[in-house]
Structures are given as C-alpha cells and as structure tokens.
Amino acid sequence: MADKSLLCTDIVVQIGMIVKDVAQTSAKYAAFFGVDIPQIDTITSDPESQSYYHGEPMNAVSKQAFFKIGTAIELELIEPVSGASTWQEHLDTKGEGVHHIAFAVHDMPVKIRDCEDYGMQLIQQGNYVDADVGRYSYVASDDLKIILELLEDY
Amino acid sequence: MADKSLLCTDIVVQIGMIVKDVAQTSAKYAAFFGVDIPQIDTITSDPESQSYYHGEPMNAVSKQAFFKIGTAIELELIEPVSGASTWQEHLDTKGEGVHHIAFAVHDMPVKIRDCEDYGMQLIQQGNYVDADVGRYSYVASDDLKIILELLEDY
Numbered sequence: 001m002a003d004k005s006l007l008c009t010d011i012v013v014q015i016g017m018i019v020k021d022v023a024q025t026s027a028k029y030a031a032f033f034g035v036d037i038p039q040i041d042t043i044t045s046d047p048e049s050q051s052y053y054h055g056e057p058m059n060a061v062s063k064q065a066f067f068k069i070g071t072a073i074e075l076e077l078i079e080p081v082s083g084a085s086t087w088q089e090h091l092d093t094k095g096e097g098v099h100h101i102a103f104a105v106h107d108m109p110v111k112i113r114d115c116e117d118y119g120m121q122l123i124q125q126g127n128y129v130d131a132d133v134g135r136y137s138y139v140a141s142d143d144l145k146i147i148l149e150l151l152e153d154y
Numbered sequence: 155m156a157d158k159s160l161l162c163t164d165i166v167v168q169i170g171m172i173v174k175d176v177a178q179t180s181a182k183y184a185a186f187f188g189v190d191i192p193q194i195d196t197i198t199s200d201p202e203s204q205s206y207y208h209g210e211p212m213n214a215v216s217k218q219a220f221f222k223i224g225t226a227i228e229l230e231l232i233e234p235v236s237g238a239s240t241w242q243e244h245l246d247t248k249g250e251g252v253h254h255i256a257f258a259v260h261d262m263p264v265k266i267r268d269c270e271d272y273g274m275q276l277i278q279q280g281n282y283v284d285a286d287v288g289r290y291s292y293v294a295s296d297d298l299k300i301i302l303e304l305l306e307d308y
Contacts, residue, residue, distance in 0.1 A: 005186070005187050005188040005189075006185075006186050006187075006188065007186075011223075011224045012169075012223055012224050012227050015166075015169065015255060017299060017300065019299055025297070025298070025299060028295075028297040028298060029298065031160075031272075032159070032160050032161075032272065032297075032298060033159050033160075034159040034160065035159075069165075069166055070165045070166050070226070071226075072224070072226055073166050073227070094248065094249075094251075095248075096299045097248075097251075097252070097299055097300055098251070098252035098255075098300060101169060101252075118185075118186065141182075143179070143182040144179070144182060144183065144186060145171060145173055145179060145250045145251055146171065146251055146252060
C-alpha cells in the first residue's frame with residue numbers, strides 16, 4: 001500500500017456531469033440552487049489546446065457551465081456537441097449523470113505516471129481554454145469505479 | 155426562479171458510490187489515497203431505522219465504508235447485499251459508480267416538501283444507524299440528472 005496519496009492531494013474541487021442539453025439543465029440547477037443561470041461556454045479542441053483522446057489528437061466541441069456549490073466545490077455540466085471525447089463516450093454508454101470527480105494536483109506528468117503505475121489509464125488530456133492558466137487529465141481505473149480528473153492550475 | 159436555494163444550503167458533504175464489493179474497492183481507494191482501509195459496516199433496515207423505499211417499509215442489507223477526502227467531503231462506498239433499495243436499483247440499472255451527492259440540511263420534512271414542490275420524487279428515507287443522531291432522504295428529479303441525498307444531523 002502507498003504510504004501517501006498517489007495524487008499528493010485529497011482536495012476534491014469539482015464534480016463533473018454529462019448532460020444532453022446544458023442550457024436546459026443549467027436553468028434547472030440555477031432554480032434549484034437559487035442562483036443566476038451561469039454563462040455557457042463552447043469549447044473547441046483547437047491545436048493550442050493540445051487535446052488528446054485515447055492518445056490521438058482530439059477534435060471535439062462541447063458546451064460547459066459551472067456552478068460554485070458551497071465554498072470549495074464546483075459542479076460542471078458538460079454537453080458533448082460533436083467529435084469523439086470521453087464526454088460523448090459517457091453519454092453513449094452510460095447516459096446523463098456524473099462523469100468525474102476532480103482533484104487539484106501539481107506536476108501533472110508525474111501524477112499521470114504515478115496513476116499509470118497504479119494501473120490507471122490516461123483517457124483524455126488538454127490545456128484549459130486559456131492554455132496559460134492550466135491543464136487537465138482524465139484518468140480511470142476499473143478498481144476505483146469512476147473517472148478522476150486531475151486539474152493543474154499554473 | 156427561486157430566490158434562494160431550495161435546500162437552504164449548498165454544502166456538499168458526501169459523494170456516494172455503489173460498488174459490488176466494498177471490501178475490495180475500499181482497499182483500492184485506501185491504497186490510492188494512502189490511508190488505512192476503513193471499517194466496513196453492515197447496515198440493516200430494522201424497524202427502528204424507519205426506512206422506506208418508494209413509500210413502502212424497506213427490508214434491505216448493505217455494507218458501507220467511508221473515506222474522508224479533503225477537509226469537507228466524504229466518499230461513501232455502498233455495497234447492496236440483499237433486499238430492494240435505491241442502491242440495488244442503481245447497481246441493476248446503471249452498474250457501479252456514483253449514486254448520489256449529499257447536502258447537509260435542517261428541517262427534513264420541510265425540505266422534502268420543497269423538493270417535491272420542485273418536482274423531485276422522494277425515493278428512499280430512513281434514520282441513521284444510531285437513530286438519535288440523524289436521518290437521510292434520497293430525492294431525485296430527471297431535471298437534475300442525479301439523486302441527491304439530504305442529510306440531517308440532529
């Protein structure tokens with residue numbers, strides 16, 4: 001057994017959910033939480049994003065909206081629009097619902113290697129929309145029963 | 155739109171996950187987080203628990219384990235053992251994975267009514283193992299794409 005967390009963090013920062021219609025579901029959550037409907041961003045995996053899905057360059061479009069819930073966590077709603085991605089794969093195979101739990105990390109390449117050594121697979125990775133701000137990776141293991149997202153803010 | 159949160163809280167306290175073998179998955183998470191394997195509790199819906207599933211008295215057994223992650227959230231692993239429950243229903247229809255996100259609330263009956271007024275359905279409810287300590291309710295809406303758990307600590 002590891003003598004410390006593989007990720008060197010146990011800070012959950014986000015719960016990510018796949019939805020078919022982010023505008024509709026955002027409005028429902030806004031009503032539920034009693035907050036304004038958040039901005040919906042259309043995300044493209046352009047070359048600057050250096051996005052890869054199962055190791056191949058990714059060419060996908062998605063729409064995303066974020067809710068701050070409590071002081072420490074955000075709820076991310078993701079609508080796959082086009083192209084192959086872990087989001088579209090989730091919608092196709094499992095339908096709408098929770099896709100990932102995200103942890104804040106540092107030293108992404110090291111953390112990915114540690115996760116791979118543990119037996120996890122790197123599913124998808126890329127830069128944030130503003131590539132100078134940070135990058136993300138999705139890793140998964142049958143052992144843990146869910147996709148984890150690693151988020152590195154620079 | 156509501157002018158405040160339906161739950162009067164946005165504090166996420168727990169992510170609940172259904173697994174087939176809680177001992178095995180607990181060991182994997184313990185290794186991943188670098189912590190001790192937690193105690194596994196066998197939970198029965200005895201009369202004192204006043205447990206109901208879809209409005210009918212519940213007679214189910216489950217095994218549960220909890221991990222504290224970060225300072226504010228726990229990860230709950232639930233293995234349905236026998237009897238009808240939302241946990242077994244999730245395993246049968248969706249397989250292993252995230253089952254609910256839990257929020258801390260007060261005044262459970264009022265919150266359940268507010269959720270029902272919003273269009274949510276009360277799926278399952280009961281007391282904690284120690285009935286003097288608190289009670290839980292699962293509510294769900296197709297609009298929100300996930301089951302929410304309300305937890306009231308007395």
